[in-house]
Amino acid sequence: MLKKFKLIALLSSALFLTNTAFAGETTADWLLSFERMKNFKSVTDKTYAKECGECHFAYPAGLLPSASWEKLLNATALKNHFGDNAEMDAATLERVLDYATNNAAEKSWYKRARKIANSGQAPLRITELRYIKRVHEEIPANMIKDNKDVKSLSMCNACHTQAAKGVFDSDTVNIPNFPDYN
Numbered sequence: 001m002l003k004k005f006k007l008i009a010l011l012s013s014a015l016f017l018t019n020t021a022f023a024g025e026t027t028a029d030w031l032l033s034f035e036r037m038k039n040f041k042s043v044t045d046k047t048y049a050k051e052c053g054e055c056h057f058a059y060p061a062g063l064l065p066s067a068s069w070e071k072l073l074n075a076t077a078l079k080n081h082f083g084d085n086a087e088m089d090a091a092t093l094e095r096v097l098d099y100a101t102n103n104a105a106e107k108s109w110y111k112r113a114r115k116i117a118n119s120g121q122a123p124l125r126i127t128e129l130r131y132i133k134r135v136h137e138e139i140p141a142n143m144i145k146d147n148k149d150v151k152s153l154s155m156c157n158a159c160h161t162q163a164a165k166g167v168f169d170s171d172t173v174n175i176p177n178f179p180d181y182n
């Protein structure tokens with residue numbers, strides 16, 4: 001009974017809030033996907049997916065707050081993006097920045113994005129977020145840095161088999177070369 005009430009309350013608040021505070025997600029998204037109770041919204045913009053999926057997995061925008069995306073996604077910062085040059089033309093950059101900020105952690109209803117928004121942190125790296133650090137702190141270096149099929153904790157999709165769908169649940173993890181982990 002209580003569960004049912006909660007669901008109705010959540011749905012009606014979603015209907016009110018869409019297209020206002022949470023402009024990045026529509027009511028249809030909400031009704032279609034109860035996944036949001038656990039996960040992140042997967043990347044839905046083709047330009048972002050292409051430009052930001054070249055060197056690594058295209059991170060769902062809800063993994064960082066807009067303050068982080070603004071620090072990362074400007075012409076100066078992209079010239080030296082973690083040691084790489086990730087420059088793009090001004091129109092493309094504007095689109096990518098708009099997508100990232102409109103779908104940033106604080107604009108998303110997905111439960112794990114809320115957690116990140118509520119942390120108040122705005123680092124340059126997802127892997128610097130306390131929440132992300134905590135859930136990975138017990139994984140030894142030989143499974144990450146020294147693992148030729150992972151190399152870095154930044155390569156989310158090396159272990160999270162459904163990362164592209166925005167799903168990071170521990171039961172969907174498979175660490176390459178360590179089939180018995182978990």
Ligand code: HEC
Pocket residue numbers: 051052053054055056059072073081082083084085086096124125126127128152153154155
């Ligand atoms: C030319 C290659 C390249 C492109 C293009 C690129 N990146 Fe990166 N990105 C990197 C490298 C290299 C790192 C550091 C990875 C590591 O430390 O293992 C990185 C790291 C990141 C991180 C931090 C990940 C962490 O450790 O938490 C974010 C966030 C990020 N990139 C976002 C983007 C976005 C958004 C775009 C699209 C505008 C983009 N990147 C395009 C090369 C690139």
Ligand code: HEC
Pocket residue numbers: 063112126127132135136139143144150152153154155156157158159160168169170171173175
């Ligand atoms: C070396 C493999 C590996 C990489 C790379 C990795 N993860 Fe994980 N991640 C794990 C494992 C294993 C767990 C489960 C930890 C546990 O529950 O004991 C986990 C848990 C999580 C959780 C919590 C899931 C839950 O059910 O509570 C989130 C969120 C997450 N990872 C996000 C990310 C993101 C974002 C990245 C990339 C920036 C990333 N992970 C990179 C292995 C990895």
